[in-house]
Amino acid sequence: MKLSIRLISLLALFLSLGIGMVSCLKDKDYDDGLIQSTHGSNPKMIEVKVNASSASNFLGLVFDPVNRDTTLNFIPVNLATANSAPEDIKVTLTQKNSLVTDYNAANGTDYQIPTANMFTVLNAGNVVTIPQGSHTGYLQVKFKPSDFAGAWALGYQITAVDKSGYTISGNLSSGIVAIVAKNQYDGLYTSVGYFEHPTSPRAIDLEDLALTTVNANTVNRLIGDLGAASGSMNITVNANNTVTITPGAGNTGTVASIANLPTVGIYNNTYDPATHTFYLRYGYPNPGPTRIVTEVVTLQ
Known part of the structure; x- marks a missing residue:
């Protein structure tokens, strides 16, 4: 089931380790340009855009530590054009642990990388589909927040686009999302x-x-x-x-x-x-x- 979560800037929380409170990543927020970058005209750029206010493309999610499965639109993949996708676009993401370790080194944080048994990616082959008529598709994950006591993060990189005529963004080809179970002082x-x-x-x-x-x-x-x-x-x-x-x-x-x-x-x-x-x-x-x-x- 989906949980309600709160959105916080990277600087104030999860920059600290960076985790903070966030709201649900709703499709409409991305399609309306409220979270993803402003849609441009050319070229046809494919990007990971988890946080428009973070130069490091980092987002922190904080959950009540409940022991039940939670499904989340985890990594948004965005077509940064003025017009919506003229066709289904399949974008392959690859988990890249060095994104997390590099972020830790740069920011003095200590995010751990979840083991494979702590979460499940629901997209076959880590392939995200940006549907025709939309700007955004999602890598979805399932996990139990109670398993994430402490501070954890996953990084993903765009590695392939199935259609010609699209370019992988240079600056926004990857993103990091942190998962933290809410502590007693929150x-x-x-x-x-x-x-x-x-x-x-x-x-x-x-x-x-x-x-x-x-x-x-x-x-x-x-x-x-x-x-x-x-x-x-x-x-x-x-x-x-x-x-x-x-x-x-x-x-x-x-x-x-x-x-x-x-x-x-x-x-x-x-x-x-x-x-x-x-x-x-x-x-x-x-x-x-x-x-x-x-x-x-x-x-x-």
């Missing part, structure tokens, strides 16, 4: 605290702050009250309920050094499982941070 939180800033010091009072699963004991979130363009941070809950704060994947500039800071009062970088509350103090750039955030972050 959810929407309130945040109350203060942002020490050299030019704009301010109180923090947020609702609906999303903490999204990265792996079994790590979540990703935005920094303080900043937006996604300013990067993200990972919060790892250790066995003793202390927390470790590290930069989200893809962080650049000063936020690439974001880290825990020493305790001040209640802000001791711990997690209280009884109240589902984080007590945080962190800052950047390091060493010698000039931007310091103290927060109490509580599950709504």
